[in-house]
Amino acid sequence: MIIGENIHKSFGDLEVLKGIDLQVQPKEVVVLVGVSGSGKSTLLRCFNFLEEMNSGKITIDGHTINPKKDKLANIRAEVGMVFQHFNLFPHKTVLENVIEAPIIVKKMDKEKAKQLGRSLLEKVGLADKAEVYPSKLSGGQKQRVAIARALAMEPKVLLFDEPTSALDPELVGEVLQVMKQLAEEGMTMVVVTHEMKFAKEVADRVIMLDKGVIIEDADPKTFFENPKNERTRQFIQLVE
Amino acid sequence: METLRTIFDIFMTTYPGFLEAVVITLELTAISVVLGTVLGLFFALMKISNSKILQGIANLYITIIRGTPLLVQIMFLYFGITQLIILDNFWAGAIALGVHNGAYIAEIFRGAIQGIDSGQTEASRALGMTNNQAMRRIVFPQALRRSIPPLGNQFIITLKDSSLVWMIGVAELFSVANRSAASSFKQFETFIVVGFYYLVLVMIFTYIVRWYENRLDVDKA
Numbered sequence: 212m213i214i215g216e217n218i219h220k221s222f223g224d225l226e227v228l229k230g231i232d233l234q235v236q237p238k239e240v241v242v243l244v245g246v247s248g249s250g251k252s253t254l255l256r257c258f259n260f261l262e263e264m265n266s267g268k269i270t271i272d273g274h275t276i277n278p279k280k281d282k283l284a285n286i287r288a289e290v291g292m293v294f295q296h297f298n299l300f301p302h303k304t305v306l307e308n309v310i311e312a313p314i315i316v317k318k319m320d321k322e323k324a325k326q327l328g329r330s331l332l333e334k335v336g337l338a339d340k341a342e343v344y345p346s347k348l349s350g351g352q353k354q355r356v357a358i359a360r361a362l363a364m365e366p367k368v369l370l371f372d373e374p375t376s377a378l379d380p381e382l383v384g385e386v387l388q389v390m391k392q393l394a395e396e397g398m399t400m401v402v403v404t405h406e407m408k409f410a411k412e413v414a415d416r417v418i419m420l421d422k423g424v425i426i427e428d429a430d431p432k433t434f435f436e437n438p439k440n441e442r443t444r445q446f447i448q449l450v451e
Numbered sequence: 452m453e454t455l456r457t458i459f460d461i462f463m464t465t466y467p468g469f470l471e472a473v474v475i476t477l478e479l480t481a482i483s484v485v486l487g488t489v490l491g492l493f494f495a496l497m498k499i500s501n502s503k504i505l506q507g508i509a510n511l512y513i514t515i516i517r518g519t520p521l522l523v524q525i526m527f528l529y530f531g532i533t534q535l536i537i538l539d540n541f542w543a544g545a546i547a548l549g550v551h552n553g554a555y556i557a558e559i560f561r562g563a564i565q566g567i568d569s570g571q572t573e574a575s576r577a578l579g580m581t582n583n584q585a586m587r588r589i590v591f592p593q594a595l596r597r598s599i600p601p602l603g604n605q606f607i608i609t610l611k612d613s614s615l616v617w618m619i620g621v622a623e624l625f626s627v628a629n630r631s632a633a634s635s636f637k638q639f640e641t642f643i644v645v646g647f648y649y650l651v652l653v654m655i656f657t658y659i660v661r662w663y664e665n666r667l668d669v670d671k672a
Contacts, residue, residue, distance in 0.1 A: 284576070284579050284580065284581045285579065287576060287577055287578070289579075291578075294570060294574060298568075298571060298574035299574075300574070301593065302593050302596065311578070311588065315580060315588055317579075357574075360578070361577075361578070
């Protein structure tokens with residue numbers, strides 16, 4: 212579904228990604244973990260070209276992307292992203308947040324978009340909040356709206372950049388619940404998170420990044436019970 | 452007591468002429484506010500563009516306008532423009548005020564646009580919007596809302612600055628008051644009266660801006 216080959220990325224002198232190879236199969240849920248600064252968020256952002264790679268190749272659904280020639284906006288429309296800080300549009304209602312991109316980018320008919328928006332809000336359990344502004348929502352509700360907003364573009368793969376890190380602990384569950392439901396429905400997902408419980412329960416594969424390289428890539432059971440890398444072991448001890 | 456009486460008398464005898472002049476002052480202000488806003492938006496977008504040339508043009512404009520007195524700009528434009536095209540002094544004054552305002556309004560817009568969290572642009576782009584769409588639909592509407600208090604302030608400055616086009620003979624409020632003061636020899640009292648006019652106009656304006664701000668704030672962050 213999405214293949215990254217030999218991805219290199221530097222910020223000035225600092226090399227953040229040192230040749231990452233990563234393949235995500237359709238319907239697969241891949242969880243990326245690692246200490247902060249390990250490059251996991253940067254890798255995620257390279258996948259939808261919010262971050263420009265220094266070198267490397269990304270193939271989405273069989274199509275290798277040429278950032279110089281391809282319209283990146285069209286590619287991003289196929290790769291949904293959910294951010295740590297939600298980034299909802301504060302001047303638009305919840306429903307308007309969800310239907311903005313389908314209307315503007317896909318030129319979807321407004322009534323049709325509203326129907327789609329309402330059904331997605333229902334899916335994330337926020338049908339009753341359609342007409343309110345984001346400032347009236349809790350963090351967990353905001354993040355669920357952000358997920359509905361990403362889904363409205365019917366992406367082929369959904370990227371999550373620490374979706375629960377900015378939430379109060381009691382609000383984390385409702386967001387993970389929605390993500391779990393998406394995974395069960397067969398959505399292809401790449402998730403950067405510190406929620407090890409989610410990794411154990413939902414992920415098909417857990418990948419550990421350390422200093423810009425992948426040092427562990429295994430199914431959750433192997434990853435948590437029998438990691439081959441010493442640093443992975445230390446990391447697991449640290450977070451559990 | 453005597454002075455108060457004189458002030459009141461002047462007020463009562465001058466108000467028909469002064470009110471006519473108020474209309475001209477408001478017209479000048481309205482035209483220069485509209486022109487300044489259009490120019491301001493235009494130059495703000497140039498300044499945040501990726502083109503070094505556009506940035507340079509915008510910087511030059513803003514530097515020159517902010518670095519020279521408004522009175523000099525009015526005289527310069529009046530004597531400059533009227534050599535090229537036939538333009539009455541009202542329009543020359545309105546254009547000078549508008550061009551002057553444009554530089555300040557450009558900085559207001561630029562600041563407001565750059566003050567919008569970069570996450571807004573990122574989220575828009577991640578949804579497949581082009582930079583243009585993100586600016587038009589997401590960033591600018593929020594920036595505009597944030598610009599309203601400083602814009603209101605700038606409009607009040609414009610209203611007061613419009614008195615300077617008196618120099619090129621536009622019959623606005625200050626000009627009419629000046630003439631009236633000279634003919635009655637009651638300078639002190641007359642300028643108290645004209646000050647009162649400006650004060651009332653500014654207060655009305657402030658009230659409108661505040662009302663509009665509050666209206667925008669309802670329900671929205």
